[in-house]
Structure formats: structure tokens, C-alpha cells
Amino acid sequence: MWYEIFVRAWYDSDGDGIGDLGGVTSKLDYLKSLGVDGIWLMPIHSSPSYHGYDVTDYRAINPQYGTLADFHRLVDAAHARGIRVILDLVVNHTSDQHPWFLAARDPADPHHAWYTWAGPRAALQATSATGGPAWHALGKQHYLGTFTGAMPDLDFDTPAVREAIDDVGRYWLAQGADGFRLDAAQHVYYDFASQKNDPAVLRENLAWWSSFHRAMKQADPDVYLIGEVTREEPRELAPWFGPLDAVFDFPLASQLVASARNERAGALGALLRHIAVSIPAGRDAPFLSNHDQERVMSQLEGNAQHMRMAAAMLLTLPGEPFIYYGEELGMRGRKPDPDLREPMRWHRDPGGAGQSRWKRFTAGDGADVSVDAQQDDANSLLAWYRTLIGWRRxxxxxxxxxxxxxxxxxxxxxxxxxxxxxxxxxxVHNLSHRPQTLKLAGTLAHFSRVRLASVADARIDAGTLRLPAYASVVLQ
Structure with a gap:
């Protein structure tokens, strides 16, 4: 069970209002009590932005978050609790303030070949794979920036770039990291909107990540690599298993939320059948939302029962699920992006000790959406997450x-x-506000015992499963 943390928003250990690595270390026992055995740290490297997805030094830690010694303390404390630590690795692009790019501005500098520059026949008005302009002017030159002009794309056809990124990966594994969440994995070669379904582009992406995976496995045979590959169909994710250990299941995330919201399974069954034949057993990476998407409770319009059902479905599916920090409390958040990444709610009082103050709260959550309020409440959403994760154990x-x-x-x-x-x-999950029954006949006849149930009155009666509203069971 993995847990995504935006360090800036998590917990402030030194009183400056910014979450930091020391704050992550201090809250490991909370994560352990939840049942987490792995954490994904959003970018911790030096960067000019609040989010860190434009790196200026791959071997340095953002000084607002701490030092390398703080990272070592975090890793040691996490490993002592059986918790793995993976880092967000952003290698499709750097910051335009990275020394590599500053040097690359000079066509005579060797680093010029580390980035992609428009040739004389380039379509300078081309749309990037993310929907914005692909090319960005720099004097008389134009460089590729799939996301923004502040994030110039590295050129992975340059051997020195590949060597440098392999070295970055090896460096952090040597510092104790257990692996990486690979940002924008498909965009290493998928740069333009016109390339979306180009099989040659897919082959180039897979070849690079296969090479990177081999290098990381040589450094640490137990390394875990999970890629962000934003695709609509499970079959489009299937080729990435092999080059990577796992891929985030975006199609499933959307469907789980829709099924909970609509109180109907809808297309979920058909989607799961596709997943069953496309993704190796136990290697899916299901989730409900992340730092780029509106928080689940907001997508569900604040409906607590729907939130519980979304969590129940997520945490009874095979694979390695991911939880976005605060999801287990029902934190809300809508676009723009900073409002999806608001401070973790530790206390009823949002000004309590250790509370990150990196931005003001906008979601309108009350005091009940906090660890203090839910920690000892057996009926809280936090308790429900603990129960479900306990089922998995x-x-x-x-x-x-x-x-x-x-x-x-x-x-x-x-x-x-x-x-x-x-x-x-x-x-079996009853997604609705009405009781439901299921006849346990045919291929289901051998399921005759309720092993786990969310409510006491879920039962099997004369070969029929009887489920109260919003109930979940595991039958044997």
C-alpha cells in the first residue's frame, strides 16, 4: 500500500511553515498505523517552482525541505518500520534554469545536444502532446518543451543524456531510495499531439525505459519503478509492464469514482475484464486521484457514503494501490493545481503545531476533516481506510x-x-442506498461463508447473499 506525499504540504518540523523531510520522518508512525508500507515523495530536488517538477539539480535536495542528512534519517526511520521510499524522478525535461540548459543556449557547447532544437523544416506552430505549443523561442532558436517553455525537453537520442540520467538513478539508490515514480514516462519520445498513437514512438519510449530499468536493477535488484502513463485503455498500458514494474491505472481510477458516484457498476465489470487479460496479476497500480486531479471527495460532491464505496473498491482490488495524502480524511480540492495540494489537515485548528502553512485553505473543510478529529473515531473515514488496508494484510x-x-x-x-x-x-460491494441480494448459484455456489464484512448484518441466507445499503463483503 503506497501513499503519495507532497512534502511542502505534509508537516513542518522546524517552524517555518513549510513541510519538510523532518516532518515526513516525524509522521511515519501515523502512516504505519494506517497500514502504509511505501511512500512516494513528490519532487524533493532543487527547483524554482513550488511543485518541483522543473529540476535545477538532480543531486541536491530543495533546501526548504532539508538536507541529504535529513533524507538519510527519513529513509533509515522508514526502513526500520518496513516502509519503502520512492522518489519522483522528472527526467523528460529539466528547468530552463538548470545549468545544462543554460549551457545549451550556446550552439557550440556540448550541452546543446542534450536538448531538442527546431531544424529549418520544423513546424513551429505544432501542438505538443499536452495540448500547448511544442516549440519555444530563444533568440533565433526554438527548443522543444512538451509541457511549458520553463520545462525544456531533454533529448534521449543523445548518449550523454542517457548516461547522466542513469547516473542520477544510481545516485539516489545509493542514498537509500527504493525506487522511483517516473513522471511523464510516455513523453520521453511522445512530444507532439500528432504522435499519440504512433507505434514507433511507443517502441522508442519502451526501449529507453527498458534500458533504464536494467541499469537500476544492476544497482539494486529490488528497485521499484512505476510510471505515469496517462492512457484511456488497459490495453494501452499493457506494453509498459516489463520496461517498468507498474503503471498507474488511470482508466480504472476514473471508472471507480464514476461507479461510486452513480451507485451503479456501469462499465466497471467490462473494464476489469480487460485489466485481467492486459495487466499481470498483482502488478496493477490502482488509485482514485493524485496531485493533478480534483480530489475524490470533491469529485463525489462531498458524499461520504460514495467516498467510502470508492475506497472499498480501490482497496479490495489486486495490485499495489496508491492513496493521495489526506484522501483518507476526506479532504476536498478542486483545480487549479495548488488547491489540490493544500496542507495536510492534522489538527482541528488549522493553525495547530506542525501544520504546513505553504498556502491558505480554500476547500472549506471543517474541523472534522483532520487527523485529530478522526484518529479515535471508530466510525470515521480514517478508521474505514485502516479497516480496508487491514483486510489486505x-x-x-x-x-x-x-x-x-x-x-x-x-x-x-x-x-x-x-x-x-x-x-x-x-x-461484493453494494454501491447503492438500497439493500441488494445476490443468488450464489452456478459458478458462485461454492462461496458459502462471509469472511469479511463492513456491517454486521450482511449475511448469506439459503444460498442468497443479503447486503444492506453501502455494504461490502468478502466471501469464501
């Missing part, structure tokens, strides 16, 4: 099982079977 098949999806008559039931790890279970 209790039944390894929920993490590693092979997925199959039976056809069930009720559109309000989200149902799947997981087999393997010496077990076979049927997961």
Missing part, C-alpha cells in the same frame, strides 16, 4: 489474486473474484 489474495469478473443481475453490485495465494474469494 489478512487476505493476501486481495493483493495478489488473479482477477475474474462474474456477470451479476443487479447493476448496483460491483463484484469480482480473486483466486490464488492458496485462497479463492468473491468480493
Amino acid at each position: 489478512e487476505l493476501p489474495v486481495l493483493r495478489k489474486g488473479s482477477l475474474s469478473v462474474p456477470v451479476v443481475p443487479s447493476p448496483s453490485l460491483a463484484t469480482w473474484e480473486l483466486a490464488g495465494a492458496g485462497d479463492d474469494v468473491l468480493v
